[in-house]
Every structure is written in structure tokens, then in C-alpha cells.
Amino acid sequence: MTDPTVDRTELTGLLSQQWDAIAALVADLDEERWRTPSPLPGWSLFDVLAHVVGTESWLLGEIPPAHDPIRPKTDVKALPHVRNETGVLNEIWVDRLRPLSGKRLLELYREVTDRRREALASFGDTEWQAETVSPIGKVSYGRFMRVRLFDCWMHELDLADGLGVSVDEGGPRAERAFAELVPSIGRSVAKGAQAPDGSRITFELTGPLTMTLHVAVDGRANIVDVLDAPATVMVGMNSGLFTRLRGGRTTADEHAGEFTISGDTELGNRLVRNLAFTI
Known part of the structure; x- marks a missing residue:
């Protein structure tokens, strides 16, 4: 069934703007600032962006990088803030990306979000309305992208709060994302x-x-x-x-x-x- 509440052109445009807003927010961070704690338990600002990279990479059909055998292996299921299988997958991506520098992570983020833009631009109505697994159950792909906008918007606020700076929390991106809270x-x-x-x-x-x-x-x-x-x-x-x-x-x-x-x-x-x- 077609979901009339999810306009493909509007939502893909807002997602693209959201990804740009995040990139601009962290563009000038030095390595020390990247490792500043975020409002999320156990995660630094680096980890927040690594999570976004991981999720968008997963949506491109990719798997987390291999574990570096030199690093101690983390039992992500035992972490107190990991509560379900989605949390486990999120944490695996974050853990595997941690050895990167902040500069390299930002490069990877830009590469991944550019490829996601291309992928979304190739979608027609059939792909947009196709049922898919999401954090809120089986929904249309377009509905899932509303969840992605919300998630990325929330993480923009996490990054801003961790840095102690203000960002614009109004406008179309915020309105669409905020609707997920209601x-x-x-x-x-x-x-x-x-x-x-x-x-x-x-x-x-x-x-x-x-x-x-x-x-x-x-x-x-x-x-x-x-x-x-x-x-x-x-x-x-x-x-x-x-x-x-x-x-x-x-x-x-x-x-x-x-x-x-x-x-x-x-x-x-x-x-x-x-x-x-x-x-």
C-alpha cells in the first residue's frame, strides 16, 4: 500500500541537508575534540558520527570492517547501554571504526553519504514503497527514511550539545524529525x-x-x-x-x-x- 505521508523528493532533500549540517558542525574539529564525550552513554563525538557512518553503510549493503587483532576485542553485548540487537550492530560499527582518526572518519562520512544520495536518487516509487525491516518494524522504505532523518537530526543535536554550541533547531528538517517524537x-x-x-x-x-x-x-x-x-x-x-x-x-x-x-x-x-x- 502506498504511504501518502512520505514524499520521496521532499524527504531525500531533507536527508541530504541533514547530512550536510552534520558535516559542517564537525568540519574543523581537532583529534582531541573528536574524543569529547557526547550526551549518549559510552559514546564520544567521534562515536556518534561513526554510528551514522555505520548505519548509512549498512543501508548500502556493507558490513562492519574486520576487527583489528592488535586491539582488545570488546564484548559489545555486555555494555550497559546496549539493550537489543540493533544496539549490538550499532556498537560493532562504532567499535570497528574507532581506530580511525577524526579526519579520516569525516572523509568516510562524506563518501558514504554521497553514495547514499546517489542510491536514493536512483529510487523510483516501487523501491520507495517496498516493505523493509526498520527499527520500528516492517514499513515502507520511505517511512524508514523518515526514521533516518529523525535519527540523524537527533545526532546533530548530540554533537552540538557535546561541543557546547547552538544549531538551528527549527525549520522543515526539524519539523519532520520532531514528528517522530509525538x-x-x-x-x-x-x-x-x-x-x-x-x-x-x-x-x-x-x-x-x-x-x-x-x-x-x-x-x-x-x-x-x-x-x-x-x-x-x-x-x-x-x-x-x-x-x-x-x-x-x-x-x-x-x-x-x-x-x-x-x-x-x-x-x-x-x-x-x-x-x-x-x-
Whole structure:
């Protein structure tokens, strides 16, 4: 079935822009800066880019480089931040690329993303709509590329935060990527925060991506356009903080004073502490 929500021309263009934004962000790093810790457990800035290289290489049908026998072999399955088979594959790529210099990694990144651009440009509607395995299950290839845009956008923020610099978090790339954070919020509300039946919740997000999200809990927690009753709790914060909380990059306790809660403050505090759905 054709997925009308995934425009091939638009999305491939946004992916290309996203890859360029990442390259520009790390273009002038020296070797010491490459090894700066990122917000992701166990990963440096080098490792974040190595992960992107690995995933895009895998999408080109490639396998990780052979293990260097001179280096100690890492049991990636035993690492505390590796939670599933996708995490294992990610970690293998990162580990195998670590012996490279940052300069060589960036060259490899540019080579791989150029080849990915060429591959995507060769796709027709049949390839774009073909069912494929992705981190969110079997979906169309185009839908998978929306996930890739989200992943790469999040890693741009990881790199920026690790470097202590600001990047533009608004615009079409951000809007498309941010949309991946929204549909599953009901799970965080119901299972994470344990919001009781009858709860009505509003998230008011200020820029760079301004929006209002309403969630109604009636057996299940669902996003709704309009609440049918006054909000039980209203949570306000900027979209940048919301993104990082949803992405598991930080915690609410590290950002006291950067969000507001009105109404049921106990529920509100549970909500902001249980927003993470990925890391």
C-alpha cells in the first residue's frame, strides 16, 4: 500500500541537508575534540558520527570492517547501554571504526553519504514503497527514511550539545524529525507516568518548534486535537528540552526551572520524568 505521508523528493532533500549540517558542525574539529564525550552513554563525538557512518553503510549493503587483532576485542553485548540487537550492530560499527582518526572518519562520512544520495536518487516509487525491516518494524522504505532523518537530526543535536554550541533547531528538517517524537507519547503518559483514567494532559511547547499537544487517558492514552474537559495538568517547556527528554539525552532533574507545571503537580512531575522513549 502506498504511504501518502512520505514524499520521496521532499524527504531525500531533507536527508541530504541533514547530512550536510552534520558535516559542517564537525568540519574543523581537532583529534582531541573528536574524543569529547557526547550526551549518549559510552559514546564520544567521534562515536556518534561513526554510528551514522555505520548505519548509512549498512543501508548500502556493507558490513562492519574486520576487527583489528592488535586491539582488545570488546564484548559489545555486555555494555550497559546496549539493550537489543540493533544496539549490538550499532556498537560493532562504532567499535570497528574507532581506530580511525577524526579526519579520516569525516572523509568516510562524506563518501558514504554521497553514495547514499546517489542510491536514493536512483529510487523510483516501487523501491520507495517496498516493505523493509526498520527499527520500528516492517514499513515502507520511505517511512524508514523518515526514521533516518529523525535519527540523524537527533545526532546533530548530540554533537552540538557535546561541543557546547547552538544549531538551528527549527525549520522543515526539524519539523519532520520532531514528528517522530509525538505519536508514541501516550505510552510515556500511561505506562511511564502512570496517568490515571480520566486524566487530561496538555503539553505547551515554545520555540523553536511551537505547538500544543493534548493527551486524553481513557483506558489508553491518546493524542487528541481538543480536550473534552479541562486539563488535569499542563506542562510547559521549549521544544529543545522536550526533544532531549523524549530522546533520553537528559533528565528533568538536570533542568529544574526550565519547565512549568500547573494543575496536578504530582502527575506533572511524573510526566516530565518519564518522557524518554529512546536513547
